[in-house]
Amino acid sequence: xxxxxxxxxxxxxxxxxxxxxxxxxxxxxxxxxxxxxxxxxxxxxxxxxxxxxxxxxxxxxxxxxxxxxxxxxxxxxxxxxxxxxxxxxxxxxxxxxxxxxxxxxxxxxxxxxxxxxxxxxxxxxxxxxxxxxxxxxxxxxxxxxxxxxxxxxxxxxxxxxxxxxxxxxxxxxxxxxxxxxxxxxxxxxxxxxxxxxxxxxxxxxxxxxxxxxxxxxxxxxxxxxxxxxxxxxxxxxxxxxxxxxxxxxxxxxxxxxxxxxxxxxxxxxxxxxxxxxxxxxxxxxxxxxxxxxxxxxxxxxxxxxxxxxxxxxxxxxxxxxxxxxxxxxxxxxxxxxxxxxxxxxxxxxxxxxxxxxxxxxxxxxxxxxxxxxxxxxxxxxxxxxxxxxxxxxxxxxxxxxxxxxxxxxxxxxxxxxxxxxxxxxxxxx
Amino acid sequence: xxxxxxxxxxxxxxxxxxxxxxxxxxxxxxxxxxxxxxxxxxxxxxxxxxxxxxxxxxxxxxxxxxxxxxxxxxxxxxxxxxxxxxxxxxxxxxxxxxxxxxxxxxxxxxxxxxxxxxxxxxxxxxxxxxxxxxxxxxxxxxxxxxxxxxxxxxxxxxxxxxxxxxxxxxxxxxxxxxxxxxxxxxxxxxxxxxxxxxxxxxxxxxxxxxxxxxxxxxxxxxxxxxxxxxxxxxxxxxxxxxxxxxxxxxxxxxxxxxxxxxxxxxxxxxxxxxxxxxxxxxxxxxxxxxxxxxxxxxxxxxxxxxxxxxxxxxxxxxxxxxxxxxxxxxxxxxxxxxxxxxxxxxxxxxxxxxxxxxxxxxxxxxxxxxxxxxxxxxxxxxxxxxxxxxxxxxxxxxxxxxxxxxxxxxxxxxxxxxxxxxxxxxxxx
Numbered sequence: 003x004x005x006x007x008x009x010x011x012x013x014x015x016x017x018x019x020x021x022x023x024x025x026x027x028x029x030x031x032x033x034x035x036x037x038x039x040x041x042x043x044x045x046x047x048x049x050x051x052x053x054x055x056x057x058x059x060x061x062x063x064x065x066x067x068x069x070x071x072x073x074x075x076x077x078x079x080x081x082x083x084x085x086x087x088x089x090x091x092x093x094x095x096x097x098x099x100x101x102x103x104x105x106x107x108x109x110x111x112x113x114x115x116x117x118x119x120x121x122x123x124x125x126x127x128x129x130x131x132x133x134x135x136x137x138x139x140x141x142x143x144x145x146x147x148x149x150x151x152x153x154x155x156x157x158x159x160x161x162x163x164x165x166x167x168x169x170x171x172x173x174x175x176x177x178x179x180x181x182x183x184x185x186x187x188x189x190x191x192x193x194x195x196x197x198x199x200x201x202x203x204x205x206x207x208x209x210x211x212x213x214x215x216x217x218x219x220x221x222x223x224x225x226x227x228x229x230x231x232x233x234x235x236x237x238x239x240x241x242x243x244x245x246x247x248x249x250x251x252x253x254x255x256x257x258x259x260x261x262x263x264x265x266x267x268x269x270x271x272x273x274x275x276x277x278x279x280x281x282x283x284x285x286x287x288x289x290x291x292x293x294x295x296x297x298x299x300x301x302x303x304x305x306x307x308x309x310x311x312x313x314x315x316x317x318x319x320x321x322x323x324x325x326x327x328x329x330x331x332x333x334x335x336x337x338x339x340x341x342x343x344x345x346x347x348x349x350x351x352x353x354x355x356x357x358x359x360x361x362x363x364x365x366x367x368x369x370x371x372x373x374x375x376x377x378x379x380x381x382x383x384x385x386x387x388x389x390x391x392x393x394x395x396x397x398x399x400x401x402x403x404x405x406x407x408x409x410x411x412x413x414x415x416x417x418x419x420x421x422x423x424x425x426x427x428x429x430x431x
Numbered sequence: 432x433x434x435x436x437x438x439x440x441x442x443x444x445x446x447x448x449x450x451x452x453x454x455x456x457x458x459x460x461x462x463x464x465x466x467x468x469x470x471x472x473x474x475x476x477x478x479x480x481x482x483x484x485x486x487x488x489x490x491x492x493x494x495x496x497x498x499x500x501x502x503x504x505x506x507x508x509x510x511x512x513x514x515x516x517x518x519x520x521x522x523x524x525x526x527x528x529x530x531x532x533x534x535x536x537x538x539x540x541x542x543x544x545x546x547x548x549x550x551x552x553x554x555x556x557x558x559x560x561x562x563x564x565x566x567x568x569x570x571x572x573x574x575x576x577x578x579x580x581x582x583x584x585x586x587x588x589x590x591x592x593x594x595x596x597x598x599x600x601x602x603x604x605x606x607x608x609x610x611x612x613x614x615x616x617x618x619x620x621x622x623x624x625x626x627x628x629x630x631x632x633x634x635x636x637x638x639x640x641x642x643x644x645x646x647x648x649x650x651x652x653x654x655x656x657x658x659x660x661x662x663x664x665x666x667x668x669x670x671x672x673x674x675x676x677x678x679x680x681x682x683x684x685x686x687x688x689x690x691x692x693x694x695x696x697x698x699x700x701x702x703x704x705x706x707x708x709x710x711x712x713x714x715x716x717x718x719x720x721x722x723x724x725x726x727x728x729x730x731x732x733x734x735x736x737x738x739x740x741x742x743x744x745x746x747x748x749x750x751x752x753x754x755x756x757x758x759x760x761x762x763x764x765x766x767x768x769x770x771x772x773x774x775x776x777x778x779x780x781x782x783x784x785x786x787x788x789x790x791x792x793x794x795x796x797x798x799x800x801x802x803x804x805x806x807x808x809x810x811x812x813x814x815x816x817x818x819x820x821x822x823x824x825x826x827x828x829x830x831x832x833x834x835x836x837x838x839x840x841x842x843x844x845x846x847x848x849x850x851x852x853x854x855x856x857x858x859x860x
Binding site: 089094100102108115121133135136223249252253259286290337341345350353354355368371373375388390391392395398405412414416418420421424 | 809
């Protein structure tokens, strides 16, 4: 992790750059997979699963008995922990389920919005070495709260043709039962176009490797909504002299272990904190099972010493981190300085792991600087807000003349006429 | 407008199809424009404006005196009408500016969200024959309410190098002063990449022709957010025997006059209403200045007779209209049947023109079936919702053990260690 001392403001843009990912060659491969699934549906899914996952799957849909068996395969401690996380995530996400009041903009004109769950949504849960059951909770709970009618979950099968029981347990616990054994770009294609077995959805959520990300990007161009653009995970920590170097190092590493392309940034106005964190980092790193991955991530990473905390927040807003940790006893007083961030962790006891798993906030967040223009996943992501209006005779009488003038000025005479006819009919009453 | 009587459910998907727009050839042209602006900035903008708008522009930025002069060029009636619309749009959009309560998910764990306006946003206002000052209000007012710090507005200059005074007046009235004389794909490019004169923004809003739409689609792929995917405008009207055929015809035409590619759909369980509307349509059409455009749009359009109102709503949800008008005295009783629509107009006095201009709701809505997965523009579109969390020592003690178990199950040991270190430090106190 390279240390930069008092870098000039001119260099901040460069210091905010993420590791570059080459993915031009992906376009052709992923387009091919999408085309194959669109044309041959289930047959294509089975062929691709054999090709990429090395397993022949007869029944793409996870059976009721597989779901029920999962419960006995997950240890009680983990089941209890998942239940705690579920409860907190539900509590926080329920606060997002707001209904706005009806607004009477003029006498006789009522306007309001109604939240309606997107009817069909798809959740992608990556496979690989670690079963991301936490992502099942983070995507599934807001989908359930939003009352999406059809929730489809896809996750790649392992070498035995199974999905990890913790994933099945978490899905079943929150009420998701349409689970399919398919991963990669072919899973995104299946949910975008539908197959004989896997239902088509209107919006697709979830993290994934570069094939999954590219597939989401491509299906978005054909009208399927996606949660947000993707990029490698990242954390930025702002520490003052009340920060704890051991905790800071642990938080940096818990981001760095996500992947070799992760990025971690430490900013401080205090040189001692930076130096002590470097030492703690080295020690903790040596004891880490995913040491190799974390070491690679640290190569993309930076410690930056700045003049004062104001500059630290200015840099952070330029960087727009996915996760922002305020390693300070006085974190709360800086909230108003934060303009660009996905999720903020205030104080020395608010570690990123808390939000990643169980405190209640969502862990699906904008990376790669997208915190400048995107929000993390929430109940909002799973609803459409439909506007309604009702005008009475009094209402159209009040507003009609203004509409007539504006429509005429925009040279839209049929728009005007729709009002004129109504106003005339009222004169005749 | 072709009439379909009791079409079989199998044909609904076909009946919901929008007119197809060929735009494959656009890719190359628009990519070229984007590249030119990215490379040569203001110089490119001026060249492209000369090429496409036929005018040489010295100062891309509209001057303070041009903005002030606009006020004297707009007639008092229109100024008053715009003021009424502004007030209603503000009243309704202010109801969207909600702040959620802090949620204590467990003792010592507080989670909340804070709305922060996207720092830099760009509004595109098309030119052409009609000056769309109404769109200035519809995009500008929520941007102001969201407290976006930098609001950039681009609109093409006319043959005299001017922007229509009604557009300048509306912009100034709501407090927007960074206005630039540039249209088409080059305007989108300018806002996406920034030039010497035109600031770069993080999210771009607004309607436009196929060049603008394609440019928005392309810049989205490089990380600039856009309001929503675009398509031709459309209305679907559900009428029962209490609907007024004259009003229905006027509403259909006010959509049809938007463009030759607009689509209008009438659905009813009552054959008389359909027949009477057809007659009224013919008569009103003959008197319309934009008759030619509306006639073309009616060629893409359909009247559909169905067995009952339940089927009408089912069809409408399949179609997912941008605008849905319930031409009925009993419209309110069907609200719960609506799952897919952009904006709903309830009852015989709620014409689409009301929402297009002045009732208070937004007129930037999802077209082309996107009402299945997108919402219209609102204050939400201009904010990011950042999550915050604060854990106390008590909070991490409560939740820590669950996080440790989950992190270990996902094989993320640095995540676990970030908690373990904190729990240990508390044992030592």
